Amino acid sequence: MEEYILEFKEILIQYAPKVIAAFILLIIGLWVVKLITRAIDKVMDKRNIETSLQGFLISLMDWTLKIFLFVTIAGQLGLETTSFAAIIAAAGLAVGMALQGSLSNFAGGALIMIFRPFKVGDYIEAQGHQGSVKEIQIFTTKLNTPDNKEVILPNGALSNGAITNYSSEDKRRVDITFGVSYDADIKETKDVLYNVINNTPFTLEEPATQVVLAELADSSINFKTRTWVNSSDYWNAYFHIIENTKIALDKAGIEIPYPHSVEIQKEG
Numbered sequence: 508m509e510e511y512i513l514e515f516k517e518i519l520i521q522y523a524p525k526v527i528a529a530f531i532l533l534i535i536g537l538w539v540v541k542l543i544t545r546a547i548d549k550v551m552d553k554r555n556i557e558t559s560l561q562g563f564l565i566s567l568m569d570w571t572l573k574i575f576l577f578v579t580i581a582g583q584l585g586l587e588t589t590s591f592a593a594i595i596a597a598a599g600l601a602v603g604m605a606l607q608g609s610l611s612n613f614a615g616g617a618l619i620m621i622f623r624p625f626k627v628g629d630y631i632e633a634q635g636h637q638g639s640v641k642e643i644q645i646f647t648t649k650l651n652t653p654d655n656k657e658v659i660l661p662n663g664a665l666s667n668g669a670i671t672n673y674s675s676e677d678k679r680r681v682d683i684t685f686g687v688s689y690d691a692d693i694k695e696t697k698d699v700l701y702n703v704i705n706n707t708p709f710t711l712e713e714p715a716t717q718v719v720l721a722e723l724a725d726s727s728i729n730f731k732t733r734t735w736v737n738s739s740d741y742w743n744a745y746f747h748i749i750e751n752t753k754i755a756l757d758k759a760g761i762e763i764p765y766p767h768s769v770e771i772q773k774e775g
Contacts, residue, residue: 686727
């Protein structure tokens with residue numbers, strides 16, 4: 508009996524410091540993990556990251572840090588950690604391969620929500636589609652097209668491709684090219700174009716409107732017009748200028764020759 512007691516004492520003396528150190532490491536480690544997750548949570552709050560994504564990321568970070576902590580504690584107790592690492596790596600690889608597309612879309616959604624290249628309500632062009640952003644989800648983004656179709660874009664491709672955001676700036680420039688007859692008087696034509704554009708209710712005073720003779724084409728001389736409007740007024744200004752310029756040119760007797768040449772920079 509005494510032999511077993513002595514053996515137990517020896518084991519206790521041998522492992523007690525390691526157990527105590529591991530316990531202290533566990534307490535400190537959990538405290539540090541809590542501090543880190545709280546700090547990340549505050550940063551996400553300041554950046555107004557979507558709530559569901561925020562909760563998922565915090566949970567993922569919490570469990571990842573705790574797994575590393577437990578592996579570290581196992582090593583402190585003298586257990587072989589290589590097998591732990593191998594199992595975790597294999598599991599991670601298997602999950603990653605199985606969910607490769609979903610993880611790519613999730614990562615893309617996280618990037619979109621963190622860096623905010625667009626927000627709900629913005630009019631964007633991406634992946635060959637245009638529309639107003641209806642909803643930004645973790646895996647996909649939904650657009651509403653001008654004719655009220657819903658387009659669902661995977662966030663992986665969306666975050667890795669080119670995005671044109673027509674709503675990110677307060678002002679936009681309306682560029683339209685009008686072709687008129689070679690018989691038209693250049694000064695009179697420019698006066699007509701300036702008059703129409705500057706009397707358009709959506710035209711901004713600054714930057715100033717530009718009307719320039721840009722090209723001597725085969726059947727017409729082409730004037731480029733550039734005017735700035737509020738982004739929300741783009742299409743109203745566009746339609747107003749097109750219609751009233753045609754009316755004004757007809758009234759002034761300035762011909763738009765055949766083939767009729769009106770080039771319009773079509774943007775969202």
